Amino acid sequence: xxxxQAVTPSATTPGASGSAxxxxxxxxxxxxxxxxxxxxxxxxxxxxxxxxxxxxSQAGALFTDQYIAATIAVAASGLVVxxxxxxxxxxxxxxxTAASLAFLFTGSKTLGxxxxxxxxxxxxxxxxAANLLVAEANPRRRSARLNWLNFCWSAxxxxxxxxxxxxxxxxxxxxxxxxxxxxxxLVAIGFALMPASIVDPPVAVHPRVEVxxxxxxxxxxxxxxxxxxxxxxxxxxxxxxxxASYSKALGTLSPATSLITPSFFYASLMLGRLLAPxxxxxxxxxxxxxxxxxxxxxxxxGLMLSHGLGGVLASVCAAGLGLSxxxxxxxxxxxxxxxxxxxxxxxxxxxxxxxxxxxxxxxxGIAGNRxxxxxxxxxxxxxxxAAMFLLYLRKWEPGAVEA
Numbered sequence: 039x040x041x042x043q044a045v046t047p048s049a050t051t052p053g054a055s056g057s058a059x060x061x062x063x064x065x066x067x068x069x070x071x072x073x074x075x076x077x078x079x080x081x082x083x084x085x086x087x088x089x090x091x092x093x094x095s096q097a098g099a100l101f102t103d104q105y106i107a108a109t110i111a112v113a114a115s116g117l118v119v120x121x122x123x124x125x126x127x128x129x130x131x132x133x134x135t136a137a138s139l140a141f142l143f144t145g146s147k148t149l150g151x152x153x154x155x156x157x158x159x160x161x162x163x164x165x166x167a168a169n170l171l172v173a174e175a176n177p178r179r180r181s182a183r184l185n186w187l188n189f190c191w192s193a194x195x196x197x198x199x200x201x202x203x204x205x206x207x208x209x210x211x212x213x214x215x216x217x218x219x220x221x222x223x224l225v226a227i228g229f230a231l232m233p234a235s236i237v238d239p240p241v242a243v244h245p246r247v248e249v250x251x252x253x254x255x256x257x258x259x260x261x262x263x264x265x266x267x268x269x270x271x272x273x274x275x276x277x278x279x280x281x282a283s284y285s286k287a288l289g290t291l292s293p294a295t296s297l298i299t300p301s302f303f304y305a306s307l308m309l310g311r312l313l314a315p316x317x318x319x320x321x322x323x324x325x326x327x328x329x330x331x332x333x334x335x336x337x338x339x340g341l342m343l344s345h346g347l348g349g350v351l352a353s354v355c356a357a358g359l360g361l362s363x364x365x366x367x368x369x370x371x372x373x374x375x376x377x378x379x380x381x382x383x384x385x386x387x388x389x390x391x392x393x394x395x396x397x398x399x400x401x402x403g404i405a406g407n408r409x410x411x412x413x414x415x416x417x418x419x420x421x422x423x424a425a426m427f428l429l430y431l432r433k434w435e436p437g438a439v440e441a
Contacts, residue, residue, distance in 0.1 A: 057236045058175040061125075062183055064229055065168045066190045068128055071221045072168075073194020074201065075135055076161055077304065079104055079154065080279040081202040081297050084286050085211060090147040094283075094412065098403020101279055103151055104158035105396030109389055111162025118163060124171035124239070125229050131164025132226035139219035143212050162392075174239040192308040196301050199282065203297035259375045260383070264390055266368050266429055270361075271391040272398025273422030276415075277338060277357055278303045279399045284341070284412045285350055295347060302351055303358040310362025323367045324430060331427040333360030338420040342413050357419075364426065398422065 138156035205214035285296035337357030406415030
């Protein structure tokens with residue numbers, strides 16, 4: 039966790055304030071193509087399956103490929119930032135992402151798998167570096183700036199399936215990927231060409247807390263939250279990553295329409311996170327999570343029973359709204375439960391999140407392949423929603439560890 043004290047004094051000077059604004063806007067610009075690339079695999083999955091003759095299980099393994107690489111990169115990102123600075127991490131991540139996108143649809147399946155791993159690694163380095171850059175450059179408006187940063191990611195995620203659908207319809211997938219690659223590269227060049235007067239905020243380290251005694255004293259909430267973090271990202275990816283393939287397999291939607299269905303899921307996630315602060319003014323956060331997971335179960339079950347466009351879109355939107363508040367509130371509960379130790383425990387939780395994101399979408403594919411229909415695979419995110427609902431039925435007595 040980075041310390042705001044290290045950058046607050048310099049942020050009061052006009053020069054530092056100008057540098058912070060430029061760096062923040064550059065980070066916003068990077069998160070639009072990053073958002074598009076981050077969810078690209080889901081809407082591209084039908085095209086990959088046809089091009090490389092993949093069954094559901096093999097297609098699901100592509101998510102594992104991306105998220106294992108991303109997990110390793112996230113772990114390395116802190117070292118990269120501490121040694122070379124925030125901007126280097128963003129530039130390096132964007133260049134790796136650009137290279138992976140450029141060759142993703144141009145060669146063999148083996149090259150494609152390597153590029154998907156490269157895409158995950160590039161995003162795994164760039165995303166944490168950009169978040170940390172914005173946090174440290176704006177110590178007095180940290181939450182607001184980070185919200186806008188991740189809003190840019192959400193905008194890219196919502197646009198991604200529409201862009202893929204347009205590229206598929208025009209038979210120009212390689213052109214689309216090349217343009218996205220160039221966009222990432224241009225943003226990286228923009229960071230590289232910043233004048234010498236624009237400097238990174240210093241990388242500071244929060245005083246360390248002994249984690250193991252904290253975990254031993256509060257092992258029950260630790261295990262609970264570890265399970266939630268693991269299941270949530272896997273459930274979100276298992277639903278959002280497969281909804282385009284499921285919609286296409288129904289046979290009642292046009293190929294272009296089926297490819298844009300993930301956009302409604304990500305738009306609903308974004309809308310739910312915008313509405314959550316308003317709802318929390320008059321509702322307990324645990325009750326909101328339980329209500330959201332109930333809606334998530336209903337949306338997933340509804341998708342499994344849907345056969346037409348109206349049912350698919352209503353179910354996808356319900357699932358997105360239902361899941362939207364779970365992750366932010368789980369992070370808040372982590373902070374409440376573990377106090378000063380939460381920043382270090384969070385690192386482990388985020389690793390577990392990525393492992394869940396790698397495994398559960400793969401299991402969706404395995405189940406779909408085993409039973410011959412993706413309807414069976416969707417039981418995985420349905421069970422994920424139900425499991426998180428049961429976990430959130432525990433009696434909550436948050437007791438943050440004293441500093």
